[in-house]
Amino acid sequence: MSHWSELTTGERVKMLRGKASQETIAERSGVSLHTLRKLEQGGNVALPTLVKIAEGLHTEVSVILGQQAPRRGMSTEDRAMLRALSQAVHDTAAGILLDPAEDAAPGLADLTEAAERMWRIYFRGAYADAGVLAAPFLRSAALYARHAPVGKEAAGAALLSDAYRACGLIANFLGARDLAYSAVGHAMRYAELAADPVRVSMLGSARARVLLRDNRVEQALREAEAAAARNEPTFSEQGSKLLVAYGKNIVFGAVAASRLGDSERTADLMSQAHAVAARLGRDVFTSGMQFGPSYAGAQAVGVNVALGNAGRALDIAARFDSTGLTQASHNRMMLDIALAQCDVRQWDTALDTLLEVCTDHSDWARHQAIPSVIIQRASRASTSRLRKLSQILGTSPI
Structure with missing residues (x-):
């Protein structure tokens, strides 16, 4: 499987499909037969569609995009750590x-x-x-x-x-x-x-995160919303830790709703998240969790990209102050910005954004599936940029 990353996305999907018919996988994935055929023939599809196809193939988006080979090729130290x-x-x-x-x-x-x-x-x-x-x-x-x-x-x-x-x-x-x-x-x-109600609440978003990575999006939405409902702070609640956990659950509910294409539910959940963030007044860090105005703003960029509102996502990114974000959250937001730039056909700009993240934080980027999505969609851009990114990520250029 050392050549897995050198295959096209369509070739990987066809191999993963095996003996199952295109009709079977399309029906199982909830996408049209035309969309699946287009992908297998070398066409591009949006990230939410890839997520659905991955679920229909009982695999992860990272496998479809050729990201598994770099994971199997972890350094000796990383494998020992795991x-x-x-x-x-x-x-x-x-x-x-x-x-x-x-x-x-x-x-x-x-x-x-x-x-x-x-x-x-x-x-x-x-x-x-x-x-x-x-x-x-x-x-x-x-x-x-x-x-x-x-x-x-x-x-x-x-x-x-x-x-x-x-x-x-x-x-x-x-x-x-x-x-x-x-x-x-x-x-x-x-x-x-x-x-400990705070820690119980924190685990709602942790469970939702794992479910999202496993393409179990509807379950992630139910888990996040249920966790928020079980531990909703009262207006008299003074402990910011519970607000942080509650806000995080609301955000992960919004992320899941956006991946399901439910714009109304996403908007409602993000409105609640911004209200909690405003109540905190600043980004708060506790026990491995961050939530506050900066974090909610970064997630607003991501959910708008998932919903296909690229212009709105870029407008939010341009206006809000991201200085309160952790490095990991900032990196993830930059990937969302690059996706939005792809959506508005700013191919070279998208690769410049991606290059900035991948050059400065290559170890982090290698464990993300989205860079390959961006490279695939921006394949009309500068060849030199594509080569640089492929070298950093350990994948083959388009």
Whole structure:
């Protein structure tokens, strides 16, 4: 499969289809037979259509776009990190712990500091580096929970929930879907044991994120909206953490609704998200989550791209202040901007935008499916730009 990235998108779809007929896959995907035939014959289709076809083929968009080969071609260090992450999740869930001497047991202050350090790296979009810290953090959190002093049991469970959630999110970004589902499930268990409504609410958006990556868009929408409804803050609620978690759930509901093409539901959810962001007044960071005016603005760019409102997306991007965004969120918004530029036929500008992100943050970009979508759609642009991007992403030029 070393040549997988060298195939066209249509050739990959045809190979993934196997013995199934075009009619069967078109019906299963919810797209027209004409659209599927057009794609297999070398034509281009929009990202939401690719998502539907991926679901019909029981695969991921990244596979259709040739992004799996770079994932299988991870560096030795990254593969070792993912193995360590998997072992930590499964060992701790099974109660397999390396129990140190009593005086070597981790303390709450040290674990809190370790968590903050891990999340700072995660916010930069350095998911592999964050994963290097997440595995030992999870094992240490499990040890603390086992030896937690009387009265600190809830704190131990909360730490474990955060650690599992981090492992799940990192695994999700790196394409380890089964590990992501497992880790997020363990995170929910310990959030409930901690009786912590904020952490329970946080896991709504985490679950929705994993479901979206798995193309289970309708389920992602239901999960995000249900999580928001279960933990909707009252107007007297003073804790910003619950508002952050609530706002994040609302946004992920909007993202899912936009991918389903439901513009009315998307608009309603984004209106709620902007209201929560205005209530916070600033972007707030807590336990690996960000929400506030900048984050809501960036997501507004993305949902408008998904709905086909490229002009609106570019207008939002030009007007709002993105300085409050994390590096990872800023990178993702830049990809959405490049997609919008493709939609308005600004091919070279789209590749310039993509080049900026991929040059400065190549490790992050290699784990994203959207760069290949942009390259495919902007194939009429400068050949030199396409070559540069292919070298950075480790794929073949169109």
